[in-house]
Amino acid sequence: MPVVLGDTERDADRFRFTLADDVVVVETAQKLDTYLDAHPDEDLVVVGPDVSMAVATEVSETYRLRRPFLGVVLLRRRMEVSTMSEAIRAGIREVVLADDVESLVGACKRSMAVSEQLRNVEAGDSGDQRGKIIVVFSSKGGCGKTTVSTNLAAALSIEGDGASVCLVDFDLETGDIAIALQLDPSKTISDALGMQGGLDERALASLVVPYKAHLDCLLAPTKPADAEFVSAALAGEILRVLSSMYDYVVVDAPPAFTDVILKTFDMADSYILLTTLDMPALKNLKVTLDTLDNLGFPRTKWNVVLNRGGSRVGLTAADVERTVGVPISVEVPSSVEVPARLNEGVTVVEANPRHAVAKAFFELAAKQRKSTGSSKVSAPAKPAKKSLFKRS
Numbered sequence: 001m002p003v004v005l006g007d008t009e010r011d012a013d014r015f016r017f018t019l020a021d022d023v024v025v026v027e028t029a030q031k032l033d034t035y036l037d038a039h040p041d042e043d044l045v046v047v048g049p050d051v052s053m054a055v056a057t058e059v060s061e062t063y064r065l066r067r068p069f070l071g072v073v074l075l076r077r078r079m080e081v082s083t084m085s086e087a088i089r090a091g092i093r094e095v096v097l098a099d100d101v102e103s104l105v106g107a108c109k110r111s112m113a114v115s116e117q118l119r120n121v122e123a124g125d126s127g128d129q130r131g132k133i134i135v136v137f138s139s140k141g142g143c144g145k146t147t148v149s150t151n152l153a154a155a156l157s158i159e160g161d162g163a164s165v166c167l168v169d170f171d172l173e174t175g176d177i178a179i180a181l182q183l184d185p186s187k188t189i190s191d192a193l194g195m196q197g198g199l200d201e202r203a204l205a206s207l208v209v210p211y212k213a214h215l216d217c218l219l220a221p222t223k224p225a226d227a228e229f230v231s232a233a234l235a236g237e238i239l240r241v242l243s244s245m246y247d248y249v250v251v252d253a254p255p256a257f258t259d260v261i262l263k264t265f266d267m268a269d270s271y272i273l274l275t276t277l278d279m280p281a282l283k284n285l286k287v288t289l290d291t292l293d294n295l296g297f298p299r300t301k302w303n304v305v306l307n308r309g310g311s312r313v314g315l316t317a318a319d320v321e322r323t324v325g326v327p328i329s330v331e332v333p334s335s336v337e338v339p340a341r342l343n344e345g346v347t348v349v350e351a352n353p354r355h356a357v358a359k360a361f362f363e364l365a366a367k368q369r370k371s372t373g374s375s376k377v378s379a380p381a382k383p384a385k386k387s388l389f390k391r392s
């Protein structure tokens, strides 16, 4: 049952109608304090539109440390960029327009889901385990990194137990996951700048953009100039926190060994190394493998994936294996289905799961699940608690 801060009893009826009959409304931060002390199970505070930003951020910052599983959803009458960034810095999970009932219900649901995840971690449900980090890489542009990372992430989130997945766009200057999945880039990695050293689950939960059930995305900056401010240390912190929140963290990369990508390789459990059937891509794969060897990144984590296989261009899969001396793990066929779905903003695995391209991605996901294991527990669905949201 969420508690609402700062609205009059008259407005409270609106919240009761929208959220739940037993919503509690408190008018001041002190009363909220008293209420929360008496209700240690409370997981959600909705801050009303007339509460000042100063009070809203103070509430969030106070409870961020004291009660990390408590989520704060903020209602505002106007959506301003400064409000968003202030809110994100304070660890507020979502900001919603005061009259957007649907978004409020959605934000509250997502916040409750994050709280439950955090409580599980605290209770040791997922113990000391962490989710697996998978990096998708090729040092040549256009080999299909974004295609593979988006489809692999979707396949992991669909298959079997429906693991929770976060897709991270570390192609910081030219990342296009937001475009590929038609997501609103109002929250991106840029919002994490300045949080280095203090990133926690709450902050990251407020930065990810949900794509579909079980799959969230952390998007690349919309301003390419921000890329240079994302340090390897910040990238490492992002991956560490995300891997405590999700079963899988799938990273899309730029076509180069940047500091951020080297840090990602350092932390990753599995590397998907792409090539296509052309000499430049093959040469680059060979260079990539030599580089990984030289840097001591273990071969046990290597997974060579041939994208756009089957094209009749003179080279074959066997040529690839012979040249690089590593077996191909999965071959993804070339098909017009890939760009067609991309233009619709969906993955092939969702739109056409029986297609040969989708099957290849499901095979890749299954192999990843097997080789990396699904560490964090995808707990069986718990029986629904007392109904919180009437309009679901």
Ligand SMILES: Nc1ncnc2c1ncn2[C@@H]1O[C@H](COP(=O)(O)OP(=O)(O)OP(=O)(O)O)[C@@H](O)[C@H]1O
Residues within 6 Å of the ligand: 138, 140, 141, 142, 143, 144, 145, 146, 147, 148, 171, 253, 254, 255, 307, 308, 309, 332, 333, 334, 335, 336, 338, 339, 342, 357
């Ligand atoms: N299996 C496939 N069949 C057909 N087209 C494909 C396939 N894989 C990728 N493509 C197409 O190739 C192009 C490049 O793919 P993608 O953007 O995934 O590559 P990338 O490695 O992420 O590129 P960049 O290095 O620019 O980030 C896209 O137009 C995509 O639709």
Ligand SMILES: [Mg+2]
Residues within 6 Å of the ligand: 145, 146, 147, 171, 176, 252, 253
């Ligand atoms: Mg790309």
